[in-house]
Every structure is written in structure tokens, then in C-alpha cells.
Amino acid sequence: MPGGHVRKIRCVGGVTHDTYGRLLMVQRAHAPGEGLWSIPGGRVEPGESDPVAVARELREETGLTVSIGRLVGSVTRPAASGLYEIYDYECRVIGGLLRPGDDAAQVAWIDLAAFGTLERTNLLTEGLAPTLREWDMLPRA
Structure with a gap:
């Protein structure tokens, strides 16, 4: 890139645990990371604040719906x-019905055992x- 300038794309994600300590995760339906599991999130649109984009x-x-x-x-x-x-x-669920949509092939509450399996099988x-x-945000159950 001219002058060494690198385009930076601002994105956000929501780290959300349920009352059982499970982590909300999505399986990506599109690139990047198609087929892999991650926390839900995406690009911040022009004019959006981070909290608005996360929600x-x-x-x-x-x-x-999350706070x-x-x-x-x-x-x-x-x-x-x-x-x-x-x-x-960090997010907390305040409403809505769990269902995959938009860029998600699947959505699930993942416990620590399932997270470990996803990690061992290179599906994260x-x-x-x-x-x-590092952030102490793994599933707690």
C-alpha cells in the first residue's frame, strides 16, 4: 500500500454468558471464518457507536437483544x-429468541466441554x- 498505510476496519463483538455460564457462539456462514465458531459480531457501520453496533x-x-x-x-x-x-x-441478554440469522449458520450456548471439543478439532x-x-471469558460451565 502506498506510504505503508494499512486500512483499518473497526469491528465489535459481544461476549455473552447465560445464567449457567455458557458462552453464546455462532458458526460463521460466510468468509472470513466460514464454518468456524466465534463470538457474534461484525463491522461497525458509518455513524454507529460501538454499543449500537454490538447490539x-x-x-x-x-x-x-442485549445490554x-x-x-x-x-x-x-x-x-x-x-x-x-x-x-x-461484555453483554447480557435482555430479550429475544435464540435463532441463527444473517451471517450465522448456527447459534448456540456453548459449555466448557463443547468449547474444548471445538478447540481440539480446529473449529474456532x-x-x-x-x-x-487471557481475558478470563471462557465458558464457566
Whole structure:
């Protein structure tokens, strides 16, 4: 890229646990990460704040309405046209019906055993497991 400029694409995600400690996850239906499991999220649209984008993405991908809490952490991942800068927020479900939508092939509450299986079989998006471990945000059940 001219002058070494790298295009940065702002994205958000919602780290959401249910009352049993399971983690809300989606199986991606499209690239990047098609077929892999991750936390729900996506690009911030022009004019959106992070909380508005997180709420929209979770509603579109999972059918759930959430309240947005604290920033859990951020990561940078390669994108075809630059870098994804992903800001992940802690969320709490306040309504809606769980169903896959938009960019999700499947959506589920994942417990620690199922998460371990997804990790061992390489079905998680790149870097997700170590990042969630570092942030102490793995499934708790």
C-alpha cells in the first residue's frame, strides 16, 4: 500500500454468558471464518457507536437483544483489504429468541466441554481460545 498505510476496519463483538455460564457462539456462514465458531459480531457501520453496533450485530446474528457492558478487550486480525480491529464487549441478554440469522449458520450456548471439543478439532476462529483465556471469558460451565 502506498506510504505503508494499512486500512483499518473497526469491528465489535459481544461476549455473552447465560445464567449457567455458557458462552453464546455462532458458526460463521460466510468468509472470513466460514464454518468456524466465534463470538457474534461484525463491522461497525458509518455513524454507529460501538454499543449500537454490538447490539445490532447480536440481534442480526442470534435473534437476542442485549445490554452492553464493559470493554473486555481488543484484538487485531488480518483482513483481505487491511486489518480488522475488533473491540469485544461484555453483554447480557435482555430479550429475544435464540435463532441463527444473517451471517450465522448456527447459534448456540456453548459449555466448557463443547468449547474444548471445538478447540481440539480446529473449529474456532483463529486466536479465539487463547484470547478468551487471557481475558478470563471462557465458558464457566
